[in-house]
Amino acid sequence: MRKTLFLAALLAATPFAASADELSYTYVEGGLTQVRVNDDFLNDPHANGGYVRGSFAIAEQVNVFGGYSQASKSQRVYGTRVKYEVGQPELGIGYHMNMSDRVDFTADIAVLRLNVEAKISGTPGYTGETIKDHTTAGRATLGVRGKPSARTEAWLKAGVIDGSDIDSEFVGVLGGQVKFNKTWGLVAEVQMLQDVTQYSAGVRASF
Template sequence: MRKILIVAALLAAAPFSASADGLSYTYVEGGWSQVNTKDDGFDDPKVDGGYVRGSFALAEQVHVFGGWSYGSKTYHYSNAKLKLELNQPELGIGYHMPFSDRVDYTADIAWVRQQAEVKADFDGFGRITDKDHTNLVRATMGLRGKPSAMTEAWIKAGYMDGGNDFEGTWVGTLGGQINFTKTWGLVGEISGYRDVTQFSAGVRASF
């Protein structure tokens, strides 16, 4: 939490170019994602895959957003094959307001569904499939700004809860973008809660 506060303070205090383009809340992006889980009993499992995400500005200070990520990993044993799959769709609405000339304060709330599925193929015994899902509500607030005309950074912190199926926990996100043009840029993001960390890297088109 201390590191998050330090980064937020630096972002708010950074000098900004008067010629820098404004922040866009209408964009689409996609790329690679990975989910890591700290679990000594299962040798810190992780799943690799991809994601798509988008946002659309409904009004000057309101936007809606959604996304979907998928990851999988296959384990091979002497007489069996085990495949783990993780699907995570989300849908939400956000609010933003100017914090300075090139920094916005942001707040959002989203529905998130985590669905895990395990497929086990045993030689001579066929396949066994097991799946489970959890519906969550996540609320965050943070800062989003442009340290320079061709870069962007954001930081968010909040809380996520799933009722009886998922005990509430704090969440945090740190991300950035390098623009090649006004429309196209490379994005990277890291988010986490408890012992779970998710990385993503992709291409964004802003409008």
């Protein structure tokens, strides 16, 4: 009797054990982000903020994704307070294909908008001014996503970004996740674009 119950429990748990190793393309995540600009003249400025993003599998090998990040920095220049804000919404679609039991090939395209705002204030006798600018660009990347172990994931993507005010530039993304269980995990990612590097770290819930 005990042996029969043990075999039944083992068979019931088998589908879950197999699905636990699969890469999920439906998730939501959020956390902190930092944008760094490699510019010696400006003393390598950086801005801190937060981000949210998500992905939803609409077919066996296709997913849609989107997100928004915002970072800001305040500083004083000759007694005048200047606050910079950089916001970036994006929306895209991705494709993935199994290369092995633990590795997927990935491809995605996305449209993103870069919003930049500078608020100038703090000068006696000056009411202040807000300067805004934006640009829209497209991004396409190819990469791989895999599971080095049962509790970890890693991904690497490379491609190009091009827009109305952005010449075609290389973009690279390196990221990883450490999972606590089937749903929750900690994620970290680095995105490199010319002289701009964006670091992100947060919590992801996969479904």
